[in-house]
Amino acid sequence: MSDQRVYNFSAGPSMLPLSALERAGSEITNYRGSGMSVMEMSHRSKVFIQIFEETQEKLRRIMNVPQGYKILFLQTGASGQFSMIPLNLIGKTGKADYAVTGNFSNLAYKEAQKYGQIHLAASSEDRDHSYIPAQSQLKLDPEASYFYYCANNTIYGTEWQYVPDTGSVPLVCDMSSDILSMPVDVSKFGLIYAGAQKNMAPAGLTVVIIKEELAGHELPYTPLIMNYKTMIDKDSMYNTPPCWCIYMLGLTLDWVEENGGLAGMEKLKWQRANMLYDTLDNSKLFRCHGEKGSRSGMNVTFRTGSEELDAKFVSQAAQAGFVNLKGHRKTGGMRASIYNAMPVEGVEKLCDFIKAFDKAN
Numbered sequence: 240m241s242d243q244r245v246y247n248f249s250a251g252p253s254m255l256p257l258s259a260l261e262r263a264g265s266e267i268t269n270y271r272g273s274g275m276s277v278m279e280m281s282h283r284s285k286v287f288i289q290i291f292e293e294t295q296e297k298l299r300r301i302m303n304v305p306q307g308y309k310i311l312f313l314q315t316g317a318s319g320q321f322s323m324i325p326l327n328l329i330g331k332t333g334k335a336d337y338a339v340t341g342n343f344s345n346l347a348y349k350e351a352q353k354y355g356q357i358h359l360a361a362s363s364e365d366r367d368h369s370y371i372p373a374q375s376q377l378k379l380d381p382e383a384s385y386f387y388y389c390a391n392n393t394i395y396g397t398e399w400q401y402v403p404d405t406g407s408v409p410l411v412c413d414m415s416s417d418i419l420s421m422p423v424d425v426s427k428f429g430l431i432y433a434g435a436q437k438n439m440a441p442a443g444l445t446v447v448i449i450k451e452e453l454a455g456h457e458l459p460y461t462p463l464i465m466n467y468k469t470m471i472d473k474d475s476m477y478n479t480p481p482c483w484c485i486y487m488l489g490l491t492l493d494w495v496e497e498n499g500g501l502a503g504m505e506k507l508k509w510q511r512a513n514m515l516y517d518t519l520d521n522s523k524l525f526r527c528h529g530e531k532g533s534r535s536g537m538n539v540t541f542r543t544g545s546e547e548l549d550a551k552f553v554s555q556a557a558q559a560g561f562v563n564l565k566g567h568r569k570t571g572g573m574r575a576s577i578y579n580a581m582p583v584e585g586v587e588k589l590c591d592f593i594k595a596f597d598k599a600n
């Protein structure tokens with residue numbers, strides 16, 4: 240093992256800002272004179288409650304979360320929301336619209352079918368999830384209790400470049416892999432959620448931002464722990480919240496603010512992604528999976544067309560210090576996940592490596 244940090248292109252858990260890791264390291268045995276680690280504190284202690292509230296306030300400020308919305312710190316995993324959303328929200332009309340543009344929205348679509356009448360409002364399966372349907376292609380049901388979509392398709396490498404207009408039907412969005420990568424008008428959404436392990440914190444925390452008026456209409460058999468109303472009433476502390484992850488999220492948010500907030504993140508996002516797409520488009524060997532106009536700024540998926548050459552690329556890249564570039568087992572090929580914490584320099588160096596590989600093979 241090397242004592243050098245590598246450029247880690249993992250899709251999740253993934254890179255965190257170095258300053259956040261260093262801060263956590265310096266505080267790990269004795270958090271600011273408390274005599275203990277954040278890992279060892281009661282979640283009801285004064286010290287931790289302050290961490291909790293400050294983290295909530297920072298997220299509210301950075302994402303400009305309006306009044307009437309509650310920020311929840313849950314343990315469900317992003318996948319837990321696949322059940323929690325229909326359990327809590329479908330009761331209004333018994334129906335919901337789903338756009339399936341990749342792996343995770345497909346899983347959510349299937350899970351929701353247990354709880355009501357689920358309508359496929361759009362699908363990109365016809366072209367192997369290489370694109371995002373246009374607004375005009377969405378088949379909207381005005382009686383849907385909500386419209387569900389996944390903003391960034393982590394495995395296929397596509398990202399919605401617009402927020403769907405669904406009239407008065409509340410928007411529900413999985414932002415696990417692009418939250419904090421750009422400004423978002425939260426007031427357009429009924430519910431936003433994200434697993435923290437892509438762009439926010441270590442695995443174990445799921446952030447939910449919910450318009451409060453949507454809670455309290457859950458199906459009668461909804462487990463207490465999966466009821467948004469329980470979690471709103473108890474301020475996410477019906478049970479022990481993922482304390483360490485919440486603390487780490489606070490440190491990541493400090494870094495986001497020091498680097499220009501979400502406008503700053505958005506600039507860096509497309510600086511990294513455009514550089515990488517340009518390099519791949521101008522190569523002779525590599526083809527991107529995402530179609531132009533639908534490409535993700537967070538997960539860049541590409542391949543050579545030869546599995547052997549793909550494997551050679553992944554292994555030589557790892558030797559050169561660019562790790563975790565192998566694509567998901569569902570898609571094969573390569574995937575470079577370039578979340579907020581990936582330095583621009585890491586992508587510059589990866590582009591140089593790609594150019595050299597392209598020349599040599």
Ligand SMILES: *Cc1c(COP(=O)(O)O)cnc(C)c1O
Pocket residue numbers: 251316317318319343389391392393413414415416434437
């Ligand atoms: C990673 C990911 C998930 C699954 O997250 P878990 O926390 O492992 O359940 C869901 N949706 C998207 C978009 C993801 O990237």
